[in-house]
Amino acid sequence: MKEHLWEVQAAKSFCKMKKDWLSHERIHLSFVKHSGKPECKQELVIEGAIKLAGTDGAVNLSYLILTGRLRKIAEMKKKEAAEKQQRYVDPLFTSMGGTVASRSADGASCTFREFAVLCGTASEYVLRMLTCAGEQTSTGGIQPVSGAKRESIFVPISAGDLVCFAKAIEFAYQEYMTMVCSAPGYTGENKDAPQDQAPAGEAEPQAPAPAEHPRMSCIVWETGGITDGLPQAIKHDPQHIVGVIQNMTRTLLKEKRLVANADDYNATVAFINSQTPGAVTIHYAGKENPQTQAALCIKIAEFI
Structure with missing residues (x-):
């Protein structure tokens, strides 16, 4: 069975969207950097994720893309960069996360990751996944360690690729909600609501079961x-x-x-x-x- 929902290939990198973390309310993004053809020797791999919910979540990103809002944000950011004479345009969308030490492979390393959608130079857009050593904040989040070496993988994409990316997010979200609604005992209604019961010693009237x-x-x-x-x-x-x-x-x-x-x-x-x-x-x-x-x-x- 195909494990990924979407993928895009660039000259020296690629990105795959996978659904194996949906049960954790995350969309798994696998970024790989390689040497390019003909060998395509792998140089760096970053396994990251975008949470589903929130303004920095995948559902909102999909909305921004499919409604054209992200394109307008790009135009605004480019204008601001030109006015301020900035070399680079600020990210259009970012989502930060990572892995706390207790959940890391060695049980000791905390890792910070950041996914971003950027304006491209040779392409319309760029997907970026960044990683570095992290540390937990007082609120339970993860932030980069000051001075830590940062590694990034960039995947240039077209506007059409970005729309396909957004549609794949929609598909992943639908699959997630199907999984939620199909869970044993799920009704979607308030389980704490009081239930009507017959008085003690009085049998409930029996009526033919209505058609479903x-x-x-x-x-x-x-x-x-x-x-x-x-x-x-x-x-x-x-x-x-x-x-x-x-x-x-x-x-x-x-x-x-x-x-x-x-x-x-x-x-x-x-x-x-x-x-x-x-x-x-x-x-x-x-x-x-x-x-x-x-x-x-x-x-x-x-x-x-």
Whole structure:
């Protein structure tokens, strides 16, 4: 079985996206640097990851790419670099992580890693994975050790490659949520909710079992920061799902000053009420600063 979801080859490097870390809510990215043809002798390997959730997570990166937002960020960063006469353009997207000492192969080495999407010079974009010795922070994160030697692998890619990368993230996320929803005992509903019970000594009335009908299983995630990018899984009726969307929209307005696109919102409500499996997105823009953007993504499937 094919273990990777996506790959791209450059003259002296390549990157593969793998799904073997999805159970840890991570997308595995394997970067390899080599000497080039004909020998292609391996020179450096960095096994890194992007977490799924959060503004620095893979789901948000996919959204930025597929909506064209990352392209606009690139234009802005290039303009800023030119105005400041910077030699290099600042990264368009970064996601930091690593391995704490207790989980390392030798049980003692802490490693810092950083994934980034950069503007290219000979190519439209570049994927970069950086690694160096790390140390844990007081909050449990990992930061580079001061003065540590840093090693990086760069993989130049086209805009088309980047879109394929984003679509592969979408596929990985769908596989992850399928895995979550298929877990034993999963219902998507509140397990702590009180259950109606018959009074002691009184038998519950027996009624014919109703015919089973598909119920809507809805997965919602947003990039505005109100849930830290974590997906909200719901298994309920359309009216309940619309209520969830309304509440999240109110919260985005109140806490983040983000306003929903009216056409997107109305189309989403109609889509949910149609009970049709599929996906839809509501886009939001800042009330005071329209350049501030976010999205609310809704994916619907049917479960018996």
